[in-house]
Amino acid sequence: MTLTELKYIVTLAQERHFGRAAEKCFVSQPTLSVAIKKLESELDIAIFERSKSSVSVTPLGERIVQQAQRVLEEARVIKELASSGKDQLSTPLKLGAIFTIGPYLFPHLVPQIHQQAPAMPLYLEENYTGVLRRQLRDGELDAIIVALPFTEPDVLTRPLYDENFVVVLPKNHPWSKQDAIDPEQLADEDLLMLGEGHCFRDQVFEHCPALARKHHTRLGSVLEGSSLETLKHMVATGLGITVLPESAVSNLDQTLVTTRPFRSPAPFRTVALAWRASFPRGQAIDLLLSTARQCRLQPKPDSKH
Numbered sequence: 001m002t003l004t005e006l007k008y009i010v011t012l013a014q015e016r017h018f019g020r021a022a023e024k025c026f027v028s029q030p031t032l033s034v035a036i037k038k039l040e041s042e043l044d045i046a047i048f049e050r051s052k053s054s055v056s057v058t059p060l061g062e063r064i065v066q067q068a069q070r071v072l073e074e075a076r077v078i079k080e081l082a083s084s085g086k087d088q089l090s091t092p093l094k095l096g097a098i099f100t101i102g103p104y105l106f107p108h109l110v111p112q113i114h115q116q117a118p119a120m121p122l123y124l125e126e127n128y129t130g131v132l133r134r135q136l137r138d139g140e141l142d143a144i145i146v147a148l149p150f151t152e153p154d155v156l157t158r159p160l161y162d163e164n165f166v167v168v169l170p171k172n173h174p175w176s177k178q179d180a181i182d183p184e185q186l187a188d189e190d191l192l193m194l195g196e197g198h199c200f201r202d203q204v205f206e207h208c209p210a211l212a213r214k215h216h217t218r219l220g221s222v223l224e225g226s227s228l229e230t231l232k233h234m235v236a237t238g239l240g241i242t243v244l245p246e247s248a249v250s251n252l253d254q255t256l257v258t259t260r261p262f263r264s265p266a267p268f269r270t271v272a273l274a275w276r277a278s279f280p281r282g283q284a285i286d287l288l289l290s291t292a293r294q295c296r297l298q299p300k301p302d303s304k305h
Contacts, residue, residue, distance in 0.1 A: 001039060001042060001043075003071070003072065003075055004035065005035050005036070005038070005039045006068040006071055006072055007025060007068075007072060008021070008025060008032050008035050008036050008039075009036055009039065009047055009048075009061075009064070009065055009068055010065055010068050010069050010072060010138070011024050011025050012032070012036065012048065012055065013048075013057050013061070013062075013065040014134075016054065016055050016056065017055060018032060018033055018055065036048070043064070045058075045060055045061075045064075046058050046060075046061065047060075047061035047064055047065070048061060069138060072138075072139065073138070073139050073278075076139045077278055077280070080279065080280045080281065081280050087119070088280075088281040088282070088283040088284050089117040089119060089120045089283055089284060089287065090119040090120060091120065092120065092121045092122070092123055093120055093121070093122055093123070093142050093143070093281070093284050093288075094123040094125070094140065094141045094142045094143075095122055095123065095124055095125070095141065095142065095143055095144070095145070095288070096124075096125040096126070096127060096132045096135060096136070096141040096143070096144040096145070097124075097125075097126055097132075097144065097145040097146075098126070098127070098128065098129055098132065098145070098146055098147065098198075098199060098200075099126050099127070099128070099198065099227065099228075100147075100194070100198065100199075100200040100228055100245060100248070101145050101146075101147070101245075101247075101271060102124070102126040102145070103126070103228075103229070103248075104245075104247040104248055104250075105145065105247065105271075105292065105295070106124060108295040109291060109292055109295055110122060110124075112291045112294065112295050113287065113288075113291055116287060116291065117284075117287060120284065125141060128197050128198065128199075129146050129147075129150070129199050130197075132144040132146065133150075133152055136152070136155065136274065136275070136276065137152065137155075137276075139276075142275060142276075142279055142281070142284070143273055143274065143275040143279070143284075143285060143288060144273075144274050144275075145160070145271060145272070145273055145274075145292065146199075146271075146272060146274060147199055147200070147203065147269045147270065147271055147272070148269070148270040148271075148272050150272060150274055152274070154276060154277045154278065155274050155275065155276055155277065156274065156275055156276075156277050157272045157273065157274045158272060158273050158289055159270050159271070159272045160271045160272055160273055160289070160292045160293050161270075161271055161292075161293060162268050162269070162270050162271075163245045163246050163247060163268055163269055163270075163271060164245075164246050164261065164262070164266045164267070164268045165203075165204065165207065165243050165244070165245060165246075165262060165266065165267040165268060165269070166243070166244055166245075166246060166249055166259045166260065166261055166262070167181045167186075167241060167242075167243055167259065167260045167261075167262065168231075168232060168235050168241060168242045168243070168244055168249065168252070168257055168258075168259050169235065169241050169257060169258050169259070169260065170235060170236070170238050170241070170256070170257060170258075171254075171255065171256055171257055171258055173241065173258070175241075175260060176258050176260070178260060179260075180260060180261050180262060180263040180264075181260050181261070181262050181263065182262070182263050183207060183208040183262060183263075183267060184208070186208050186241075186243070187208075189240060189241050190239065190240035190241070191240055191241060191242065191243075192231045192234050192235060192239065192240045192241065192242040193231075193242065193243075194226075194227070194228070194231070195226065200228075200245065200269070203267070203269055204243050204267070207267030208243075208267065228244055228245075228248045229248075231244070232244070232248075232252060232257065235256075235257050236253060236256040236257050243267075244259075245269065271292075273285070273288055273289055273292065
């Protein structure tokens with residue numbers, strides 16, 4: 001039994017497909033298949049149930065895969081402990097962020113990190129909160145930047161900053177004559193939102209309860225876009241309005257769209273850093289915390305004048 005074989009069964013359990021698992025492990029499909037068969041033979045059990053169209057994990061296999069994940073994590077800790085005895089800022093750091101934070105924070109965070117720790121390359125990942133949670137738990141990422149609330153066993157979180165939500169409107173929209181927007185007004189308009197799975201979408205609905213009643217009133221409709229950048233372009237064409245975090249409005253085309261704040265108390269989110277409690281590179285975490293707080297963008301919604 002080897003750590004490589006354990007990595008193979010954990011990856012196959014996640015992917016449920018030999019081809020994708022092999023690609024993720026950077027080996028050929030026959031190599032991965034033979035190694036897993038060898039492990040099953042050594043243990044004298046079936047970890048996976050195979051058919052022509054699918055791969056599933058057997059009940060006993062589930063327990064073995066869970067234990068394999070723990071073994072792989074402990075092996076990573078051994079390597080990290082060895083590295084921590086050296087320069088903690090001289091080896092790559094794997095950092096993830098949700099889709100609505102990464103594109104706006106990374107361009108400012110990366111140069112600052114490089115300036116202060118030039119020998120520490122950054123591996124960057126953008127994904128949904130649920131995916132980042134699993135990658136952090138499995139050791140595929142060292143730290144992640146998410147929106148609170150975020151809870152995970154044996155994971156530490158520290159707030160980085162609060163970020164207000166703002167309304168983005170077509171330039172000639174009637175609301176451009178208002179100084180601020182009441183969240184209840186959103187139910188009356190065609191609202192452009194991110195699709196299911198984005199936590200920012202959920203937060204907007206949470207702060208604007210009237211949106212949950214739209215299917216009763218039918219006063220407006222909710223259309224979905226794939227990214228915040230796409231939503232901005234859709235607003236520019238006059239398709240509707242949208243709600244964005246402050247950091248996402250810095251590059252708006254002011255000839256086509258305008259922004260307005262919400263009435264106080266304005267909806268906002270708290271952006272935070274999360275990392276495994278067992279992660280031994282405290283200096284790298286401290287650098288992330290201080291740098292992310294310093295380089296946070298604070299664009300101001302434009303005035304109607």
